[in-house]
Amino acid sequence: MQEKILILDDEVDMLTLLQTIISTKTPHDVVATNNPLELEELMAADAFSLVISDLKMLGRDGLEVIDLVHDKDATIPVVIITAYGSLESAQEVVRHGAYDYITKPFRKEQVLITIERALEWRRITLENMKLKGH
Amino acid sequence: MKRFYPARRMVPLVGMLATALLLIFAFVLGLVSFGKMRQVVTEEFNRQQLVLAQNLAALIQQDLEFLRRELTVLNLSPSVQYSESPSLGSRLRVTLRSIQAGELLEIRRVSSTGLEAVVLDRAGVAHTEQGRFGDDPYFAWALAPRNRNRILLDEPPAYIQARFGPRPLLIMATPQYQDSPDEAHPRPTGRFAGVLLFVLDASSIASRFAEHAKSGATGYAWVIDEEGTFLAHPMPSFVGKNAFKARPEFNPAMGFEGINTIMRDRMLKGQEGTGSYVSGWHRQTVGPIHKLIGFCPVHIDPDRPGRLWSVAVVAPVSEVHGLVASLFMRQFFMQAAIVLAILAGGLSLVRLERHWTQIKKQREREVNLSSRLASLGMLAAGVAHEINNPIAIILGFADILLEKTSPDTEAYAQLKIIERQGLACKKIVENLGRFARIPEQRDETTDLNEEIHRAVAMVTNTLLTDKIQCHVELQENLPRVMGDPQGIQQVLLNLITNARGAMKKEGGVLAVYSRREDGRVAVAVTDTGHGIRKKDLGRIFDPFFTTKAPGEGTGLGLSISHGIIEKAGGTITVESRHEDEAGTEHPGTTFTIHLPIVPQES
Incomplete structure (x- = not known):
C-alpha cells in the first residue's frame, strides 16, 4: 500500500540517500526537504503517514518537529535519525513521543524495517480508533 | 614543562643554616654558662679554702694559747x-x-x-x-x-x-x-x-696543723710570719726562708708578682680573703700554674695585735676547673644529644613533608591529565558525531550502488573497497565515541522503575526485530534507591544486551521485574537464552572475561556493572542453567540486583 512519507534533513546528500533507499525499496511516496521550517507548509499541503527527521538541524531540531507533527495529527509516527553514541538524546526523543530512532551510520535494512513498523503501527492505531469511534 | 622553584630550593638550605646558627648559639651559650659555672664553683671553692685557712689560724692560735697557759701555770x-x-x-x-x-x-x-x-x-x-x-x-x-x-x-x-x-x-x-706560798715560804x-x-x-x-691540711685533691697550706718567712710549707727547704726570696730562687724563670702582692698588701697587713695568682710550681710539677688562694691571719700575741702570722691555703685552679669541665662536658653532650635528636626529628619531618608534597604534585598531575583527557574526549565526541553523517551517506550510497552492480564486475569490487573503508571509519568513530563517554556524576539517587522503563523503551524495537518478547513487571511506588541514574541505566542496558545476545539465535522471552525485598529494592533481568556454563559462572564479573566471539565483546560490561552497583552499596548476583549441561530443562540466565533504599530524611 502506497503511503506518503516526509523526510526532513538539512544535509542534502542524506536526504538523497534516504529518498533513494525508500523509493527503490518501497512503493511509498517520498517528499523531502532540507529546510525544516517548511514543515507546516508541506503538512498543510499533503497528508503524510510518516515523518522522518534528523535530530540536529539548522533552524529547528527534531524535538520541535515531533511536537509540531503531533499537534497536527497524533497518529503520524515520527522517526528520528540521530548520531551513533548519543544514547541520551535517543532516549530523550523516544520519551518526547518519537515512535523510534535510527542511529547514524545505519544499514538500509534498519531504515526499511523501522519505516514498515511505523506505518504498521499507524494502520493499527487508525483501525483501533475507527472501531472505537463507531 | 619543567618548573623550578628557586624559593623552595632555598628552604632546606636556610633551614640547615638556621640549625647551624642555632647550634653555634647553643654552644656559645653553653660556653658562657660554663664560664659562669666555673666562676661560681671557683668562688665557692676559694671560700672553702678561706674557711680552711680560718680553721688553721684558729688551731694555731689555740695552740699558742695553750702554751701561754702552761707558762702561766708553771710560773705559779x-x-x-x-x-x-x-x-x-x-x-x-x-x-x-x-x-x-x-x-x-x-x-x-x-x-x-x-x-x-x-x-x-x-x-x-x-x-x-x-x-x-x-x-x-x-x-x-x-x-x-x-x-x-x-x-x-x-x-x-x-x-x-x-x-x-x-x-x-x-x-x-x-x-x-x-x-705563791709553800712549806719553806708560808708567806710569799x-x-x-x-x-x-x-x-x-x-x-x-705552724706546721703541726698546716701539714695535715688538704684543699681539694692536691691543694695544701703554708704559713708565713710577719716578715714573710715561711713557718710551714710542704717543701721542707722553704721553711725558715723568706717567701719573697725563696720562690724566685726555686724557679727563676717565673715572676711571682701575683703572690707577692697578695702577701705584701693583704696577708702581711692582717687581712683575710681569697684571690688567685700564677705560681711557678705545684708540688712536683714545675711551670706556670694558675692557683687559688684563701688566707687568714693568726694573731699570735693578744697584747700586741700587730704581731701576726698568716695562713694560706692554695690549690691549682685546674683542679676545680677540671671538675667543672667534666661536669660541663657531660651536660654539653646531653644537650648536644638532645639537639641532634630534635634535628633528626626535624629532618625526618622535612623529608616526610617533601614526600607528601611529591604525592600531592603527582595527584595534581593526574587530575590535570584526566581533565585534559576529558576535554580531549569532548572534542573527540564532537568529531565523532559530525563524522557519522558523511559516513552514513557514503556507506548508504555504496550499498545502493552495490545492489545495482553485477558482482563480477570491476566496479563491484571497487564499491566493496569503498564500503569496507567506510566501515573502518565507522569502527574508528565508534571507538572514539566510547573513549569520549565520560561518566558524569549528577545524581546520587535513582527511581529504578523509571530507569527500567527508559532502558526497555530504548531496546524494544531492537528486541522485536530479534523476535524477542519483552515482559516487564514492576512493583508500583518503589522508594528511591542509592546509585546514580546514568550508572544504573548503563547496568540495565548491559544486562539486557547480554540477554539479547543469549537469545539471538532462536528468540525468547526477556523479563524484567522489580520489587521491594528485605528493606532493599530488587531488580531481576531474566532471559530464556542459552545460559552460562557452570565453569564460567565464577568469572563473568572479571574484567576482559567474555564468551563472545573475538571483536564482539570487550568483556568489560559486567565488570563495569559490578563496579557501579557495588559503589552504590548494592549487590549483583547471577543464576544460570546452560543448555548443553545435563538435566537442564529450561535454560536461561537471571541477574538480580539489590540496591539500598535512600534513607528517609527526618
Missing part, C-alpha cells in the same frame, strides 16, 4: 718562784712532757739578777748557765712592774737562735714574782724573782 709553781733545787728541775720536766714534742725547745729560768739561768733542754736535762741575761730585751720588759702577769712573745736573743740553727724561733717570756715575799722563758719552734707550731 713555788719551786720555780723560789728556784728550789732539785724540785725546780722536776717541775720543769712535768711541763716539758705535757707540751707537744718539737714545739717547746727549752725552758729557761733567768734569775732576778740576770746573771744566771737554769735551762732545761728538750731531753729533760737541766743545767745552769752564767751570762749577762739582764741585757736581753725581754729582761728589761720583765722588770717593768706593769708587765707583771703578762706574757711577751718575741724573737729569741742571738745566742739562743745560734744554738738552734736557722729555723724560726719564738720566745714566750713572763716575769716571775714570789707570790712578793719580790721579783726573774724571768721564765719558753723557747719555741715557730715552724713546728
Whole structure:
C-alpha cells in the first residue's frame, strides 16, 4: 500500500540517500526537504503517514518537529535519525513521543524495517480508533 | 614543562643554616654558662679554702694559747718562784712532757739578777748557765712592774737562735714574782724573782696543723710570719726562708708578682680573703700554674695585735676547673644529644613533608591529565558525531550502488573497497565515541522503575526485530534507591544486551521485574537464552572475561556493572542453567540486583 512519507534533513546528500533507499525499496511516496521550517507548509499541503527527521538541524531540531507533527495529527509516527553514541538524546526523543530512532551510520535494512513498523503501527492505531469511534 | 622553584630550593638550605646558627648559639651559650659555672664553683671553692685557712689560724692560735697557759701555770709553781733545787728541775720536766714534742725547745729560768739561768733542754736535762741575761730585751720588759702577769712573745736573743740553727724561733717570756706560798715560804715575799722563758719552734707550731691540711685533691697550706718567712710549707727547704726570696730562687724563670702582692698588701697587713695568682710550681710539677688562694691571719700575741702570722691555703685552679669541665662536658653532650635528636626529628619531618608534597604534585598531575583527557574526549565526541553523517551517506550510497552492480564486475569490487573503508571509519568513530563517554556524576539517587522503563523503551524495537518478547513487571511506588541514574541505566542496558545476545539465535522471552525485598529494592533481568556454563559462572564479573566471539565483546560490561552497583552499596548476583549441561530443562540466565533504599530524611 502506497503511503506518503516526509523526510526532513538539512544535509542534502542524506536526504538523497534516504529518498533513494525508500523509493527503490518501497512503493511509498517520498517528499523531502532540507529546510525544516517548511514543515507546516508541506503538512498543510499533503497528508503524510510518516515523518522522518534528523535530530540536529539548522533552524529547528527534531524535538520541535515531533511536537509540531503531533499537534497536527497524533497518529503520524515520527522517526528520528540521530548520531551513533548519543544514547541520551535517543532516549530523550523516544520519551518526547518519537515512535523510534535510527542511529547514524545505519544499514538500509534498519531504515526499511523501522519505516514498515511505523506505518504498521499507524494502520493499527487508525483501525483501533475507527472501531472505537463507531 | 619543567618548573623550578628557586624559593623552595632555598628552604632546606636556610633551614640547615638556621640549625647551624642555632647550634653555634647553643654552644656559645653553653660556653658562657660554663664560664659562669666555673666562676661560681671557683668562688665557692676559694671560700672553702678561706674557711680552711680560718680553721688553721684558729688551731694555731689555740695552740699558742695553750702554751701561754702552761707558762702561766708553771710560773705559779713555788719551786720555780723560789728556784728550789732539785724540785725546780722536776717541775720543769712535768711541763716539758705535757707540751707537744718539737714545739717547746727549752725552758729557761733567768734569775732576778740576770746573771744566771737554769735551762732545761728538750731531753729533760737541766743545767745552769752564767751570762749577762739582764741585757736581753725581754729582761728589761720583765722588770717593768706593769708587765707583771703578762706574757711577751718575741724573737729569741742571738745566742739562743745560734744554738738552734736557722729555723724560726719564738720566745714566750713572763716575769716571775714570789707570790705563791709553800712549806719553806708560808708567806710569799712578793719580790721579783726573774724571768721564765719558753723557747719555741715557730715552724713546728705552724706546721703541726698546716701539714695535715688538704684543699681539694692536691691543694695544701703554708704559713708565713710577719716578715714573710715561711713557718710551714710542704717543701721542707722553704721553711725558715723568706717567701719573697725563696720562690724566685726555686724557679727563676717565673715572676711571682701575683703572690707577692697578695702577701705584701693583704696577708702581711692582717687581712683575710681569697684571690688567685700564677705560681711557678705545684708540688712536683714545675711551670706556670694558675692557683687559688684563701688566707687568714693568726694573731699570735693578744697584747700586741700587730704581731701576726698568716695562713694560706692554695690549690691549682685546674683542679676545680677540671671538675667543672667534666661536669660541663657531660651536660654539653646531653644537650648536644638532645639537639641532634630534635634535628633528626626535624629532618625526618622535612623529608616526610617533601614526600607528601611529591604525592600531592603527582595527584595534581593526574587530575590535570584526566581533565585534559576529558576535554580531549569532548572534542573527540564532537568529531565523532559530525563524522557519522558523511559516513552514513557514503556507506548508504555504496550499498545502493552495490545492489545495482553485477558482482563480477570491476566496479563491484571497487564499491566493496569503498564500503569496507567506510566501515573502518565507522569502527574508528565508534571507538572514539566510547573513549569520549565520560561518566558524569549528577545524581546520587535513582527511581529504578523509571530507569527500567527508559532502558526497555530504548531496546524494544531492537528486541522485536530479534523476535524477542519483552515482559516487564514492576512493583508500583518503589522508594528511591542509592546509585546514580546514568550508572544504573548503563547496568540495565548491559544486562539486557547480554540477554539479547543469549537469545539471538532462536528468540525468547526477556523479563524484567522489580520489587521491594528485605528493606532493599530488587531488580531481576531474566532471559530464556542459552545460559552460562557452570565453569564460567565464577568469572563473568572479571574484567576482559567474555564468551563472545573475538571483536564482539570487550568483556568489560559486567565488570563495569559490578563496579557501579557495588559503589552504590548494592549487590549483583547471577543464576544460570546452560543448555548443553545435563538435566537442564529450561535454560536461561537471571541477574538480580539489590540496591539500598535512600534513607528517609527526618
